[in-house]
Amino acid sequence: MMEIGLDIATWILLMAGGLLLLITGFGLLRLPDLYTRIHAGGMADTLATFLIFVGLALQSGFSLVTVKLLLVIVFVFFTSPTSSYALAQASFVAGLKPKLGEDDAPQEEPGATERE
Amino acid sequence: MLRTTSLFLVLMAVWLLLSGHYTVLITSFGVASCLFSALIAYRMDVIDRESHPLHLWPRVIVYWGWLLVEIYKANIDVAKCVLFPKKYLRPSLFETKASQKTDLGKVIYANSITLTPGTVTVDLDGDVILVHALTKGGADGIKTGDMDQRVTRLMEES
Numbered sequence: 001m002m003e004i005g006l007d008i009a010t011w012i013l014l015m016a017g018g019l020l021l022l023i024t025g026f027g028l029l030r031l032p033d034l035y036t037r038i039h040a041g042g043m044a045d046t047l048a049t050f051l052i053f054v055g056l057a058l059q060s061g062f063s064l065v066t067v068k069l070l071l072v073i074v075f076v077f078f079t080s081p082t083s084s085y086a087l088a089q090a091s092f093v094a095g096l097k098p099k100l101g102e103d104d105a106p107q108e109e110p111g112a113t114e115r116e
Numbered sequence: 117m118l119r120t121t122s123l124f125l126v127l128m129a130v131w132l133l134l135s136g137h138y139t140v141l142i143t144s145f146g147v148a149s150c151l152f153s154a155l156i157a158y159r160m161d162v163i164d165r166e167s168h169p170l171h172l173w174p175r176v177i178v179y180w181g182w183l184l185v186e187i188y189k190a191n192i193d194v195a196k197c198v199l200f201p202k203k204y205l206r207p208s209l210f211e212t213k214a215s216q217k218t219d220l221g222k223v224i225y226a227n228s229i230t231l232t233p234g235t236v237t238v239d240l241d242g243d244v245i246l247v248h249a250l251t252k253g254g255a256d257g258i259k260t261g262d263m264d265q266r267v268t269r270l271m272e273e274s
Contacts (some may be wrong), residue, residue, distance in 0.1 A: 021197065023160035035236065036207055039194055039250040042233035047191035050184075058181045081230035081237075088230075088238045088248065098248055100207055 006058050015053030032034040033092055035098040038084055045080035049073060118164045124154040129179040159218055167222050172270060183228060186263070190232040190254065197234070197251050206252045214243045215264055227263050228263055 009023040020043055027040030050073055127150040135146060157163050165171065197204040214222045226237040226245055234254035239246035249255035257263075 020191065023195045023198050027194070029200065030198060031205070032207075035238075035248045036205070036250055038236050038248075038265075039234055042236070043191050043194055046187050046231060046233060050187075064133060064136050077231065079188075081227040084230050085226070085237050088236050090240045098153075098207060098209055100209060106132055 011054045011056070013051045017048045017051035017055065020044070020051065023057045024048065033099045034090065034096060038088055040083060042080075045076065045084070049076050119168050119170055120158045123157060123163055124150055127153055161259055166218075175270050179266060182266065183231070186232050188224075192236045193251055193253055194233040196219060204251050205248075205254075206255075207239055208249050208252075208255050210247055210249070210255065210259070212245050212258055212261075213248055213264070214240075214245050215261075215268050216271055217273060218242075221267055223235070224270070225264060225267040228267065229258060232257075 024040055024044040027043070028037050031037050031040055053069050053073050057066045060066045060069060128147070131150055133143070136229045137143075142248055145152070171179045193204075214225050216222050216225055222240060222245075226240050229235050229245065229247060230237045232254075235252045235258055238248050247255075247258055249258065
């Protein structure tokens with residue numbers, strides 16, 4: 001009974017994480033400029049990583065592997081904002097202006113995303 | 117000295133959790149290398165409030181819990197924005213004040229902003245943080261200053 005419960009929990013967590021990764025990939029193609037795409041990438045770094053690794057930790061039993069999986073979450077949570085900031089800061093210093101305050105989002109035709 | 121001891125204990129705990137080999141020989145190598153690393157760090161004088169922020173415990177656990185809930189909510193927001201950009205996509209760039217006094221506090225605040233999807237720190241100059249937000253809700257969340265207050269409370273001495 002316990003086994004089935006763990007399996008179901010793992011399934012739910014992995015599916016939710018996978019769905020978020022799918023939305024992330026979709027967002028990376030669909031959003032209009034670099035700054036908004038960083039936000040989409042942020043989803044893969046945070047909640048998607050968290051859900052998938054917690055799901056895997058449930059399957060590992062209570063062992064050293066569980067600790068290692070949870071440590072990976074901690075390290076990703078410390079390093080991913082640093083890399084996001086480096087990317088945003090470098091683009092900003094280089095003079096790339098973000099697109100702001102649009103009332104509706106243009107550039108979501110398939111033609112606009114294909115050249116990326 | 118307290119910080120050096122604590123650094124040694126942290127190194128030792130990480131070594132024990134990651135190694136998985138507990139024979140006498142290997143474990144004594146582990147103890148020796150942790151001791152040596154702590155000694156080098158002590159001699160280099162790099163163990164200070166910034167590199168080993170012992171004074172944040174145990175309040176930082178509460179803050180991480182709160183941050184995890186915020187990350188969850190922000191992820192839902194960004195996912196909605198990606199799926200329905202016409203309705204939610206309102207990118208904005210604005211400045212906000214960081215009320216923390218130390219560099220470590222400002223870095224924790226700026227990194228917390230970046231870690232919640234939907235808001236990214238673009239620039240940190242003095243105590244002014246330049247934030248890029250994806251949605252109106254994300255921008256308003258920073259502008260209320262709730263996260264700023266929480267980091268300031270986390271940083272102050274107990």
